Amino acid sequence: MKDSHDEVVKEEMYAREGLDEDAEICEIEGLGREYDEDIDDDDIEEVDEDEKLSCAVCGKELHLFTKKKVTKGLYICGDCEEKSAVHRYKKEMRKLSPEEALRIVLKKIEKAENFKITKSIDGFLLIDGPKRLWTVPYAIKSLKKIPRIDPALIFSFDAIQSYELFENGNCMAKGGLGMPPIGGLLFGEDGDGFSANSEDKDICESLQIRVNLRNVSVPKIFINLIFKEIDKEKKAYGSAVLTAQKILSAFENIIRAEEKDEQKTRGAAASPADEIKKYKELLDMGAISPEEYEKKKNELLNM
Numbered sequence: 303m304k305d306s307h308d309e310v311v312k313e314e315m316y317a318r319e320g321l322d323e324d325a326e327i328c329e330i331e332g333l334g335r336e337y338d339e340d341i342d343d344d345d346i347e348e349v350d351e352d353e354k355l356s357c358a359v360c361g362k363e364l365h366l367f368t369k370k371k372v373t374k375g376l377y378i379c380g381d382c383e384e385k386s387a388v389h390r391y392k393k394e395m396r397k398l399s400p401e402e403a404l405r406i407v408l409k410k411i412e413k414a415e416n417f418k419i420t421k422s423i424d425g426f427l428l429i430d431g432p433k434r435l436w437t438v439p440y441a442i443k444s445l446k447k448i449p450r451i452d453p454a455l456i457f458s459f460d461a462i463q464s465y466e467l468f469e470n471g472n473c474m475a476k477g478g479l480g481m482p483p484i485g486g487l488l489f490g491e492d493g494d495g496f497s498a499n500s501e502d503k504d505i506c507e508s509l510q511i512r513v514n515l516r517n518v519s520v521p522k523i524f525i526n527l528i529f530k531e532i533d534k535e536k537k538a539y540g541s542a543v544l545t546a547q548k549i550l551s552a553f554e555n556i557i558r559a560e561e562k563d564e565q566k567t568r569g570a571a572a573s574p575a576d577e578i579k580k581y582k583e584l585l586d587m588g589a590i591s592p593e594e595y596e597k598k599k600n601e602l603l604n605m
């Protein structure tokens with residue numbers, strides 16, 4: 303597991319860089335990509351005192367210190383920035399024309415507004431059940447526990463390939479498409495720690511879940527439950543482990559449901575052929591006429 307440990311540590315550092323400084327407690331991130339450095343130097347440029355700027359998205363009036371620059375000539379308000387999370391992609395956005403950038407901002411906001419949280423796993427994993435979507439907030443604002451969502455990190459259920467739980471860089475549990483279900487044993491019989499790994503230190507340095515994705519531009523996403531040293535005796539450790547368990551079992555449920563769905567789809571697709579075969583047999587037996595057979599066959603093929 304050494305290789306994946308190194309990889310995880312590296313990715314996690316990226317991820318932490320990706321956290322907003324203004325998010326007071328950044329318990330969560332969802333990034334396996336390098337974060338754009340702040341390029342705010344030119345944010346307070348070209349201010350025309352008389353010119354009244356308004357948010358390009360919602361039309362709200364902008365002031366010198368409330369306007370958020372997306373790219374040259376495109377300003378939005380704080381709310382629209384929060385919703386679209388484009389501040390996470392400053393470098394990329396700045397390369398775009400105002401028109402292109404606005405199109406992207408609108409698309410992101412649409413994606414964000416389409417996502418309705420129907421289930422939250424302790425705030426670390428957010429699910430829109432009816433739409434079969436999920437996301438991992440990249441940060442949480444500590445006071446009101448508001449999750450900060452990046453629309454680019456909203457994925458469909460079928461984007462999940464596999465998931466692994468790492469403690470101090472060691473893989474403790476693994477599950478995914480076509481893999482056996484994760485058992486409770488990995489968490490220890492009493493479910494309050496990874497007692498299976500008795501040689502482990504009494505200190506937890508990191509506890510994170512890595513989700514490997516398919517068919518999306520983001521290959522993996524991390525859920526960091528613990529990212530600074532904590533005594534395993536502490537209550538916070540126990541609750542992080544519990545959250546990890548809940549997240550893994552949520553992923554298990556999603557994966558099993560997806561697998562069942564795929565089978566169902568396959569089953570449904572196979573049935574017209576089976577039906578036709580049945581009618582062919584009836585035809586060969588002379589039980590139905592060739593006309594009746596043709597009619598049935600066409601019906602089934604047009605389903």
Ligand SMILES: [Zn+2]
Nearest residue numbers: 357360379382
């Ligand atoms: Zn706005």
